[in-house]
Amino acid sequence: MTSVTPDELAAHLKTGLLSFPVTHFRPDLSFDEQAYREHLSWLSQYDVAGLFAAGGTGEGFSLTPAEIDTVVRAAVSEVAGRVPVIAPATGGTMSAIAQAQAAEAAGADGLLLLPPYLTEAGQRGLVEHVSAVCRSTNLGVTVYSRANAILTDVSVAELADRNENFVCLKDGVGNIEMMTRTYARVGNRLTYIGGLPTAETFALPLLQLGVSTYSSAIFNFVPEFALGFYADVRAQDRDAVYRKLNEFVIPYLDIRDRTKGYAVSIVKAGVNAIGRSAGPVRPPLQDLTADELTQLTELIGRVK
Numbered sequence: 001m002t003s004v005t006p007d008e009l010a011a012h013l014k015t016g017l018l019s020f021p022v023t024h025f026r027p028d029l030s031f032d033e034q035a036y037r038e039h040l041s042w043l044s045q046y047d048v049a050g051l052f053a054a055g056g057t058g059e060g061f062s063l064t065p066a067e068i069d070t071v072v073r074a075a076v077s078e079v080a081g082r083v084p085v086i087a088p089a090t091g092g093t094m095s096a097i098a099q100a101q102a103a104e105a106a107g108a109d110g111l112l113l114l115p116p117y118l119t120e121a122g123q124r125g126l127v128e129h130v131s132a133v134c135r136s137t138n139l140g141v142t143v144y145s146r147a148n149a150i151l152t153d154v155s156v157a158e159l160a161d162r163n164e165n166f167v168c169l170k171d172g173v174g175n176i177e178m179m180t181r182t183y184a185r186v187g188n189r190l191t192y193i194g195g196l197p198t199a200e201t202f203a204l205p206l207l208q209l210g211v212s213t214y215s216s217a218i219f220n221f222v223p224e225f226a227l228g229f230y231a232d233v234r235a236q237d238r239d240a241v242y243r244k245l246n247e248f249v250i251p252y253l254d255i256r257d258r259t260k261g262y263a264v265s266i267v268k269a270g271v272n273a274i275g276r277s278a279g280p281v282r283p284p285l286q287d288l289t290a291d292e293l294t295q296l297t298e299l300i301g302r303v304k
């Protein structure tokens with residue numbers, strides 16, 4: 001049971017960078033808890049404001065509910081209260097509610113509500129989906145607005161009015177008008193998290209739109225670079241941010257953009273490239289080719 005209130009969680013998350021660890025698999029694709037824990041233990045020497053277990057980068061969408069529970073429990077135990085652990089809730093409303101309740105029982109400090117699978121939905125349906133999950137838990141809820149669950153400013157405002165524990169909006173869209181409308185309407189009632197793939201790319205402009213922190217996938221394998229980048233963004237040091245975009249992030253995007261799903265696969269490849277084996281990704285994702293891995297390793301070498 002968490003001792004962090006939803007408001008405390010929201011206030012804390014905006015104080016630093018957010019870690020989205022990969023989930024380690026063995027060659028037979030089973031969860032490798034020991035390697036996962038070692039990775040979290042290694043990353044724990046770096047200062048972050050929150051750890052989102054089994055999120056998008058953590059291939060939460062490829063885990064069974066039982067595996068998500070195991071991953072969340074491993075994270076809660078390994079982190080041992082040093083930073084808040086946020087657990088995922090995926091799928092339709094009933095599945096997401098079951099996962100919210102499991103997350104609370106596992107000792108997570110918050111919930112990341114990911115878009116439901118497959119079906120598209122109207123705003124009224126999305127508002128009811130999010131509200132039902134919020135009602136089912138005492139945890140502070142971060143809603144990931146992306147893909148088939150993109151919330152308008154009006155929906156975000158209604159959700160904030162109806163659900164005290166809806167405290168963070170994670171933006172996976174990057175639409176300037178939509179973010180402006182949302183911040184204008186809802187303001188500091190919520191913490192805004194940048195959640196586009198390779199969130200560093202958008203971090204500086206989104207800061208102007210009220211998005212005070214972001215989820216860093218590259219933190220998994222270049223943690224010092226990721227934290228330095230975050231500090232430059234917060235200091236609004238344009239020159240440093242653009243230098244680092246040119247040095248690492250943009251060439252990284254060039255590899256990432258070669259195949260659909262690589263936004264996740266390349267993160268695992270990055271962990272493997274630094275010699276901290278995270279194993280393969282699960283289908284339907286595919287691993288980088290040997291050639292792409294060599295290029296990534298060389299790129300990482302430039303900033304390590």
Ligand SMILES: O=C([O-])C(=O)C[C@H](O)[C@@H](O)C(=O)[O-]
Pocket residue numbers: 020055056057058194195196197198199200214215216217218263
């Ligand atoms: O749920 C997830 O893992 C995300 O989508 C967050 C990622 O960390 C994303 O922001 C990124 O790739 O930097």
